[in-house]
Amino acid sequence: MRVPGARTRTHTPNWPTRCPGISSLTMDPECSQLLPALCAVLADPRQPMADDTCLEKLLDWFKTITEAGSSLLLLQENPCLVELLCHMLKPQDLSSRVLSFSLRLTGVLAAQEDCFQYLQQGELLPKLFGEAGPLGGAAWTSPAVRSGWIQGLRSLAQHASALHFLAHCGAVDTIFSLQEDSSLFVASAAGQLLVHILGLSMQGPAGGPPSLQAGDWPACAQKIVGHIEESLRATATPQITQALNVLTTTFGHCHNPWTQVLWVQLSPLVAGLLEKDPIPAAHSLVDLLLSVARPQALRAQAFAVLLQPLACVFKAMAQDPGPSGVPDGTVGGSMTAGVPLPSKAACVGLLCRSLAHLELLLPLPQRPCPWPQAPLLGAAVTLLQLCGGSARPACDMGRHLCTLLLGCVRVQRAALDFLGALSDGTGPRELVTQVFAVLLEYLRSPDSSPTVLKKAFQATFRWLLNSPKTPGCWDLDPHALLFLRDLLPVLQKRLCSPCWEVRDSSLEFLTQMTRHWGGQAGFRHALLASEVPKLTEQLLRDPESYVRASAVTAMGQLSSQGLCVPPAGPEHQGGQQKSLLVELLHILSTDSEGFPRRAVMQVFTQWLRDSHADVAGDTEQFVAGVLQVASQDLDWEVRAQGLELALVFLEQTLGQPRSHCPHAVTPPVEAPVGPLAQALQPLCRVRLFDFAFRALFDCDRPVAQKSCDLLLFLRAQTASSSSLQESRSSPDVASVEAALQRWQAGDQAQPLGDLEPEVVLAVVRSLDLEGLRGALAESSDHVEKSPQSLLQDMLATVGVLGENEADCY
């Protein structure tokens, strides 16, 4: 179908120029022209919408327009919009989606007071949102319509007139009832709307501060508060939940004086809920209490509640005579045992929740002081021992806990996370020893699930990082080194696990450790004495690509630190390192999966940056070899990483490290006259420009961008150098430019051949790189997602749907 008003533009033959894009902030004439036809389609119930996202995107566009300009003007300039809204009032078989859209659109428009008045004149608002509208009709059975109604009101409730309207059209009562809607979405939106209206009405008509006497509050606010009070007194849990959720949102959103008045008024009712047995809507109640937990007294109480499940664990284990010597529950003072932990599900749930909350609390400045670090550490260790089966409880309750928690992955996960988080604080030496012992137990245990093992590795790393150090020395302390001696055999075993997840997590852990302590004698000694480097090397040929990628990273790190397996005899002198380079190159050129190839490129780039011994030997040969393979790679990230490596080489060759931001203006160096051409020679020899120019037109945007950045950097570096012969008009330049033209058109069959530095510079200077960079900075779908494109798509779909029915994957 030929779309009326579609733009026809002449083809721009040359280099891409900065595309101004289609301004979505105002309605451009083309869109205005398409709008009447679209409104007509929307109003026609026989025309189904092809794609359920269209109306959402259309509304997004209207929101952008109205946020930037006058809604009234928009309506006056596009009368078809009001016609569409009026059309919704006619009794007919309307699509619920279009009706919902219209309600939301009305709200967006009426958010501006003058536009609200304009729509009021036509009685459009009461007709759409009042009893006479969809509210009373069959359409109301659709949750989409109810949701549209609420969202429409939510948008328009921005000013005093709207508040007046809401109070008088009976909307508030409807919103009350919608809190109990069968749709979660509608019910939740209704609650949010109530909070919004309450806040709006408390802003006062003149914007002045509201009265601190609840009795003097505006009628609308009083009505809502009355409703909340009534709900809090109700016997039905859903009603109480709704009221609590509304309060939580209210207190979470604003901390005005009036909210404090409200809390004072309602807290007795809330406290009344706590006295019921069982406590109704417990979860919502917790949320509310957390959101109002401002007074110190309440915070202390809340903390005590959080500690209770752990205190129970302590109590159960307190009589433990075993060698682990778990500290007594009373040590912390604040950790006093209370209710016993009942059934398995409740016990696990309570413990997980308690641990998760404590973990969240840990880094906060307002966490309770003093913080019972040692007892908490003890509790985490005990829990892990209980779950792992190494605890030896002496009393019945302890044994009961043991049976409940043995092998419980949920608690293991939560406790390991918490234990890791606790590493930021200190602990008595004896307890820290226990921490390492329990971590080792988990790393060793064949029962640890891959997720648990991963968390155990993470926690171990955090504890090693924070283990006490000798001042001025970054090496591991003697205790940690002793631990390391036990750890490495475990790591060795885990690297051979049949589970790829375990092998991968082990390699990630090894990489982290090597990165931190690879230079330290103690660590190096222990690692080299183990089989770990050899096993890591073997994992380069793992059947799982993720593991191969992690092995590449780990080997790269080991090699950087000189921690690869030492050659077996004098005949292998230096052979090992070489073979790693060859092995990685082999992976880069042959691995069928992208992840290992990407990892190789990252290692190579790092090696080049660090002037790794193998690379430094013959850098040019290395770079040429890597770029040749990377430029042909099918994975865009490998190509992009190849350009990153090229950039590092470029920087090193020109002797000018790139400023942190590639786009920053770097003052051009006064490059010595003769050496520039010379300096560029190696770049030409490694065929860096062939790759860069080709990448400029890569079908994957990030690659093209990277290349653009590289060439811009080169141009900036050589800007001041006028010494090179101006070879703009030489036949070489012409042929390169012609080749680039062809490439841009998509024909990349022919290589550029050998390029001379002069030609490269001339071409780089002639390219509109800024324009290209601007074009690439746009989203790849910026044309398709423009408002005009959206309108055209919606119109084009009309009549086609019959043939191509809505489908999916």
Added chain:
Amino acid sequence: MPEIRVTPLGAGQDVGRSCILVSIAGKNVMLDCGMHMGFNDDRRFPDFSYITRNGRLTDFLDCVIISHFHLDHCGALPYFSEMVGYDGPIYMTHPTQAICPILLEDYRKIAVDKKGEANFFTSQMIKDCMKKVVAVHLHQTVQVDDELEIKAYYAGHVLGAAMFQIKVGSESVVYTGDYNMTPDRHLGAAWIDKCRPNLLITESTYATTIRDSKRCRERDFLKKVHEAVEHGGKVLIPVFALGRAQELCILLETFWERMNLKAPIYFSTGLTEKANHYYKLFITWTNQKIRKTFVQRNMFEFKHIKAFDRAFADNPGPMVVFATPGMLHAGQSLQIFRKWAGNEKNMVIMPGYCVQGTVGHKILSGQRKLEMEGRQVLEVKMQVEYMSFSAHADAKGIMQLVGQAEPESVLLVHGEAKKMEFLKQKIEQEFRVNCYMPANGETVTLPTSPSIPVGISLGLLKREMAQGLLPDAKKPRLLHGTLIMKDSNFRLVSSEQALKELGLAEHQLRFTCRVHLHDPRKEQETAMRVYSHLKSVLKDHCVQHLPDGSVTVESILIQAAAHSEDPGTKVLLVSWTYQDEELGSYLTSLLKKGLPQAPS
């Protein structure tokens, strides 16, 4: 009240993205975690805040199940697990586990291409998410925890697609994901046993369609490709890396072989090898024909289909190219399209659905002048064809599956409301079961009557066995014993054992009843008459006349006494233990009818 609750967060009366929450016997399971390809912001993901309102995701959910690798079923997974925060297990089949990260990476690339994409996951997140996956085999019962178990069934649709049965105790739900009831070129048909779940949650994409035979569509496809190639045109088929692409490749390969065609066929981005690798690895998941011929010739080792190089697009003469991505929204397929669009000899065949905001959507809706980057206008002169090869069950197939599984009720998802309405009525009429179709955010609640497991003591069991009957699951029988409820456990034991365990003394409980008989004779004679009568009536029972004059039938004791006021009437005292309640009541009713006349 025990119940099953289902709330779709996605796929409720739409086909955007599947994400369905199921609560069954206190366990919470999330079925699929899909992404909507039509949005570039957070709206592409299901709104998980509705779950987090009930606590942390990890604490609330017991597990997540992914039915297959399509992004509208698994695309939100890394966001869900690594950004929202879910540490629990994620279940999927082995092929899905292998292919999922490839498609997620593919989509991540598109997201990176589109600037302004916020909140998108990284490669590391995809990997970390995949580490939480537990892969399952078909028909293997996997124990998620002590009570919750799941089982996968073959679903057709795409490689590795599965339907899942979720079971807690005697309650169960089956979720179909997307499925196909007719076999295609490389996959078999969906199958499930008569598992009689409480609820069957089924997709309903083609709820009102009876699809034409696949053969017709295939013939049509081949004819179009053939014609275009014969006329020297180039044919572009935009596809997603895995799925339909493989089926169409097999189709073309066979046709080329049969017709001895020479025009080259290419498959872009090196995915053929990767796809081959997976199809070889998971050969058991393909259909019978492919499995059978695999030994002689691997269907996925193509003779005519070669890897594509960017330079080939400019080669003269006809060719067919499969290129990714499938909606012409970026990358290679779009690049080739732009190059070939101007020639009316060329053809683009869209084998699947395209969301708004893509070039694929535009050309399918008939737009022929497309604005391209840099304000260029591309005139599309090439032929545009749409052929849906998506493999979903049609209305007939859905009814067939309902018939196979015999659920107590059905719930429709992944379809359009109007079509669902029609199918709902059909299902309700034909199978006499309730059928639901909740919109997103709406909760369907089904009451259930769970059976509670009771342990039986060995002693009691032995006693029953001694009676000669072996236990048979299909023939329930009555068993007497004492039910002990302790520590939320139920045990059935003999009453003696119960007394012993609970330290209680035994009480004898007897029922007594008086029956008035008109009989002027002496008590002993009346008793004798009663004895003779019962002896003749109750031939299978042990009837005795005791020396003290009383009569017994099993534990029932009958004594005759004189009436205090009426000498012509005798009173029969009948007494029995509760174990013989049935016989006792029978005897009293028998005696109340009177005794037969004594022979004179």
